[in-house]
Amino acid sequence: MKTIVGIATPVGFGGVGIVRLSGVNALGIVFQMFNRPLKPRYATLGTISGKNFTDTALVIYFPAPHSFTGEDVVEIQAHGGWHLVNRIMQTAIQCGATPAEPGEFTRLAVMNNKMTLTQAESTLDLINAESDAELQNASRLMSGELQTLLSGLENNLVEARAQIDAYLDYPEDLDSPTIPMKQINQAKNIIDDLLSTAKHGQIIKNGINVCIIGCPNAGKSSLFNALVGDNRSIVTDIAGTTTDVIAEKITYQGIKINLIDTAGIHDDVTSAIEEQGIARAKNMLQNADILLVVVDATTRVMVDFPHDKQHLIIYNKSDLCPNTPPDGIAVSAKTGQNINLILAKIVEMATRTAPVGNLVNLTNERQANLLREAQTLLAAINSNEPLDKISANITLALSYIGKITGTDVDERTLDEIFSKFCLGK
Numbered sequence: 001m002k003t004i005v006g007i008a009t010p011v012g013f014g015g016v017g018i019v020r021l022s023g024v025n026a027l028g029i030v031f032q033m034f035n036r037p038l039k040p041r042y043a044t045l046g047t048i049s050g051k052n053f054t055d056t057a058l059v060i061y062f063p064a065p066h067s068f069t070g071e072d073v074v075e076i077q078a079h080g081g082w083h084l085v086n087r088i089m090q091t092a093i094q095c096g097a098t099p100a101e102p103g104e105f106t107r108l109a110v111m112n113n114k115m116t117l118t119q120a121e122s123t124l125d126l127i128n129a130e131s132d133a134e135l136q137n138a139s140r141l142m143s144g145e146l147q148t149l150l151s152g153l154e155n156n157l158v159e160a161r162a163q164i165d166a167y168l169d170y171p172e173d174l175d176s177p178t179i180p181m182k183q184i185n186q187a188k189n190i191i192d193d194l195l196s197t198a199k200h201g202q203i204i205k206n207g208i209n210v211c212i213i214g215c216p217n218a219g220k221s222s223l224f225n226a227l228v229g230d231n232r233s234i235v236t237d238i239a240g241t242t243t244d245v246i247a248e249k250i251t252y253q254g255i256k257i258n259l260i261d262t263a264g265i266h267d268d269v270t271s272a273i274e275e276q277g278i279a280r281a282k283n284m285l286q287n288a289d290i291l292l293v294v295v296d297a298t299t300r301v302m303v304d305f306p307h308d309k310q311h312l313i314i315y316n317k318s319d320l321c322p323n324t325p326p327d328g329i330a331v332s333a334k335t336g337q338n339i340n341l342i343l344a345k346i347v348e349m350a351t352r353t354a355p356v357g358n359l360v361n362l363t364n365e366r367q368a369n370l371l372r373e374a375q376t377l378l379a380a381i382n383s384n385e386p387l388d389k390i391s392a393n394i395t396l397a398l399s400y401i402g403k404i405t406g407t408d409v410d411e412r413t414l415d416e417i418f419s420k421f422c423l424g425k
């Protein structure tokens with residue numbers, strides 16, 4: 001049985017740096033580096049030392065099984081110097097510890113039933129959260145909402161299969177085969193509902209892609225800067241100033257917005273640079289969730305754009321021309337008029353994709369793909385099929401769901417999941 005060691009705090013310099021050990025020898029290893037005895041679950045201040053260094057550290061011992069990993073865990077809280085914490089870790093390795101793989105602490109926690117697999121995966125959402133919406137959803141995932149839903153679903157399907165298998169095993173004991181379509185459909189409905197949250201889950205996690213398009217000199221870059229609240233994109237009165245795609249991430253009312261400024265789209269292009277810029281602009285607008293179609297209010301020339309995409313028409317330069325057509329919003333990038341209204345409308349459109357009901361949003365593509373497989377299998381079941389085929393389909397659907405809940409995961413899947421974690425987590 002090995003004892004692992006990892007740096008739990010991020011790479012860099014900070015007030016405190018944490019080195020964490022987990023395994024049967026955790027206490028014995030720290031005993032060789034720390035000058036004071038440790039009392040379970042008490043923070044002890046003392047001196048940590050190794051070759052050529054000493055530091056004052058706060059050390060906490062969590063005996064198994066009441067620890068994060070379920071094993072003996074010791075946490076060393078030293079000063080947060082990158083070289084210092086590295087030296088503490090090296091010293092632990094010299095005393096017998098093995099460097100932890102990415103996500104190995106969390107993996108141990110799952111193996112030792114300290115948390116479920118869906119909770120472990122949502123740890124990443126929690127750590128990577130950059131907006132309130134993301135944090136809120138991650139908190140719900142962490143609290144086990146998804147696991148509870150899926151466990152209920154597994155129970156439904158296991159029960160349904162048991163009924164079918166009972167008939168297959170002892171057909172003479174039962175009058176006629178009844179197929180528990182109710183349970184199967186219930187399970188399918190839960191999957192449908194969960195998958196309907198996936199699009200919104202992606203928006204919560206990755207942000208909504210908003211692309212600013214329009215003719216040259218309409219004021220796209222000025223609007224971009226006004227929305228970002230920074231002089232990020234170059235503004236001039238020379239048409240064709242923006243040639244490359246410029247992107248910034250902002251959050252408004254808890255929603256992450258990926259804002260993209262593009263080259264002005266028009267036909268009589270003279271330079272190869274501008275031509276490429278326009279090609280990029282057209283590419284970006286195809287991939288955007290929302291288009292901000294910027295029109296110079298004084299000329300009212302609008303670019304062609306796909307009208308089936310969510311969009312806002314923005315009549316910019318309202319300071320020069322206050323009367324604008326009713327199909328758009330009067331905005332001035334110069335004075336700031338209605339800039340917040342645009343942001344509010346973007347958030348409104350982003351949250352429109354949220355399904356009704358108060359279900360936790362699916363943010364994990366791996367989980368969504370597995371649920372799609374299970375959904376296809378369950379949708380294909382009909383009561384005219386041979387019973388053994390229905391039973392086999394349920395078994396297969398359960399195996400996909402089990403790869404999310406952890407009831408049916410292999411080492412390779414776990415390797416894949418935890419390789420996305422950082423070292424020391």
Ligand SMILES: Nc1nc2c(ncn2[C@@H]2O[C@H](COP(=O)(O)OP(=O)(O)O)[C@@H](O)[C@H]2O)c(=O)[nH]1
Pocket residue numbers: 214215216217218219220221222223234235236237238239240241242264316317318319320331332333334335
């Ligand atoms: N009066 C006024 N001028 C603006 C406004 N927005 C942009 N401009 C001017 O319009 C010109 C083109 O702006 P720019 O943002 O570079 O346009 P882009 O080519 O669409 O990116 C610049 O001279 C800006 O100062 C506005 O709201 N009001």
Ligand SMILES: [Mg+2]
Pocket residue numbers: 220221222234235241242262263264
């Ligand atoms: Mg520009």
